Amino acid sequence: MTGGLLGIEELSRPEIEKILDRARAFQPQPGQAFQRTTTCQGKMVVNLFYEASTRTRTSFEIAARRLGAETISITASGSSVSKGESLVDTLNTLVAMRPQAIVMRHAASGAPHFLARHLTTPIVNAGDGTHEHPTQALLDARTILDRRGALEGMKIAIIGDIAHSRVARSNVYLLSKFGANIVLCGPPPLLPRGMADIAPGVALEYDIRRAIRDADVIMMLRVQLERLHEPLMPAGEYYRFYGLRLEHLSSASPDVMVMHPGPINRGREISSEVADSQRSMILNQVENGIAVRMAVLERVLLP
Numbered sequence: 001m002t003g004g005l006l007g008i009e010e011l012s013r014p015e016i017e018k019i020l021d022r023a024r025a026f027q028p029q030p031g032q033a034f035q036r037t038t039t040c041q042g043k044m045v046v047n048l049f050y051e052a053s054t055r056t057r058t059s060f061e062i063a064a065r066r067l068g069a070e071t072i073s074i075t076a077s078g079s080s081v082s083k084g085e086s087l088v089d090t091l092n093t094l095v096a097m098r099p100q101a102i103v104m105r106h107a108a109s110g111a112p113h114f115l116a117r118h119l120t121t122p123i124v125n126a127g128d129g130t131h132e133h134p135t136q137a138l139l140d141a142r143t144i145l146d147r148r149g150a151l152e153g154m155k156i157a158i159i160g161d162i163a164h165s166r167v168a169r170s171n172v173y174l175l176s177k178f179g180a181n182i183v184l185c186g187p188p189p190l191l192p193r194g195m196a197d198i199a200p201g202v203a204l205e206y207d208i209r210r211a212i213r214d215a216d217v218i219m220m221l222r223v224q225l226e227r228l229h230e231p232l233m234p235a236g237e238y239y240r241f242y243g244l245r246l247e248h249l250s251s252a253s254p255d256v257m258v259m260h261p262g263p264i265n266r267g268r269e270i271s272s273e274v275a276d277s278q279r280s281m282i283l284n285q286v287e288n289g290i291a292v293r294m295a296v297l298e299r300v301l302l303p
């Protein structure tokens, strides 16, 4: 296959820049809706989600429609997947319906890469297990660039369940290609030492206060309980050591941006005061998700 988007790891910096620049053209004016174009009219995008999603699935649907493409969404619980059909058989069935792109989310790391080797229809990875979530990293980069203009030299602290986070992994790949200084922080069981080696410019830190000191950006992550086989620590204890609260922000850069891919768990990894504060970029991220996915789908549909 060619022309899909499987991960950030395999993209070059100029390729990423091109997507981010194009996304900018799709950002709406303040108070306006997203523009509607017809460039992808007649194309069909299938969204195939084997894992729960609110933001990502809706965002891909809106993005496809704003480009003039048609879109249908299939979720595992309402499809033949729940009748025991294999992944390859489901995908072949969908391909026979001749879509121009398949957007997929799957719990198995590498599932979209595996399928991409067998199918000619381009695949866009909307999150594969604990591996990558490329459009999330792109929208995060767009959000930082909107405020700061550059990623180089920024101190970016990513805090929480690093071990199970495809968001962290994709962000590490992207941010390191742009020369950011990345600090990954979480309790030892959720912070594998190997993460320091996946890209240049990555440091590991167990202490949230040290991770946050002088940070330009703080990205908070949810503990992915669905991927944990045994309970980690009581929620209250996790929040005491790794929850982001207002008092933490005073040691960060004065105009620190607080980000979170969602869904947020208030009082677990982030306090309501921080999530709802002026520092919070959470809804800007959601908004940028549409612009970035328009750019990604356009790249796939109009090669």
Ligand code: NCD
Pocket: 055, 056, 127, 133, 136, 166, 167, 221, 222, 224, 261, 262, 263
């Ligand atoms: C993330 C995901 O699914 O990886 N959510 C998202 O896409 N916005 C993070 C998460 O589920 O915690």
